[in-house]
Amino acid sequence: MQNHIAKFRKAAGLSQQELADAISVSRKTVSTVETSRFTPSVIIALKIALFFNTSVESLFSLDETD
Amino acid sequence: MNQDIKAEEKFMGQNAWFSIFMAVTLLIISVYPMLNKASTPLLVLGVSAFLGSFFMFVIRGGFTRKMKYHLTYKDEYLNTIDTIAYKHVVLALLITMGTVYLGSNDFALHITHSMMATFYLAVMCLAYGVSILWQNRD
Numbered sequence: 001m002q003n004h005i006a007k008f009r010k011a012a013g014l015s016q017q018e019l020a021d022a023i024s025v026s027r028k029t030v031s032t033v034e035t036s037r038f039t040p041s042v043i044i045a046l047k048i049a050l051f052f053n054t055s056v057e058s059l060f061s062l063d064e065t066d
Numbered sequence: 067m068n069q070d071i072k073a074e075e076k077f078m079g080q081n082a083w084f085s086i087f088m089a090v091t092l093l094i095i096s097v098y099p100m101l102n103k104a105s106t107p108l109l110v111l112g113v114s115a116f117l118g119s120f121f122m123f124v125i126r127g128g129f130t131r132k133m134k135y136h137l138t139y140k141d142e143y144l145n146t147i148d149t150i151a152y153k154h155v156v157l158a159l160l161i162t163m164g165t166v167y168l169g170s171n172d173f174a175l176h177i178t179h180s181m182m183a184t185f186y187l188a189v190m191c192l193a194y195g196v197s198i199l200w201q202n203r204d
Binding site: 020021024025026027028029031032033038040041044 | 141144146202204
C-alpha cells in the first residue's frame with residue numbers, strides 16, 4: 001500500500017513529531033506509516049485524513065500486489 | 067495522552083536495552099559455573115554492571131509512582147512491535163531448545179538444570195531486546 005502522508009505533512013509545514021502529537025500517536029507510527037513499513041488501523045487512517053481535511057482514499061492507495 | 071505515548075516510546079527503548087543487558091548478564095551467569103577458576107573481580111564487575119543497567123533503566127525509563135502495569139501499549143505501532151517481539155522470543159526459544167535437544171547428550175553431565183534455565187532466559191531476553199531495537203529503527 002502506498003501513501004502520500006509525507007507529501008501532505010510537508011505541505012502543511014509539520015514535522016513527524018507535530019503530526020504525531022496532533023493525532024495522538026508516537027513519532028515512530030508516523031515515520032513507519034510514511035515509509036510503508038507499517039499499515040495503520042482504520043482509526044489512525046481516519047484521524048490523519050481528518051487532520052488534513054481530506055479523504056482516506058487521497059492519502060492511501062493500493063499497490064498491484066495488494 | 068501525548069505524554070503517555072511519549073513515556074511509552076521512552077520506556078520501550080530503555081526496555082530493549084535493559085533486556086540486552088539482562089541477557090548478557092544471564093549468559094555470563096549460565097557460563098560462569100563452567101569455568102574452573104573462580105574470578106571474584108569478574109563476578110563483582112558483572113553484578114555492578116547489572117545493577118548499573120537496572121538503575122539506569124529505572125531512572126531513565128521515566129517510571130512514576132502513578133504508573134500501573136499494562137500488558138499492552140496504547141500506541142498502535144509500539145503494541146504491534148511488542149507482539150512481534152514476543153513471537154521472535156518464542157521462535158528463538160524453540161530453535162535453542164531444539165538445538166539443545168539434538169546436541170545435549172555431549173555435555174549433559176557438565177551442565178545443571180539451573181544453568182540451562184538461566185541460558186534459556188538469556189536467549190529470551192536477547193531475542194526480545196534485539197527484536198525491539200531492530201523493529202524500532204527509523
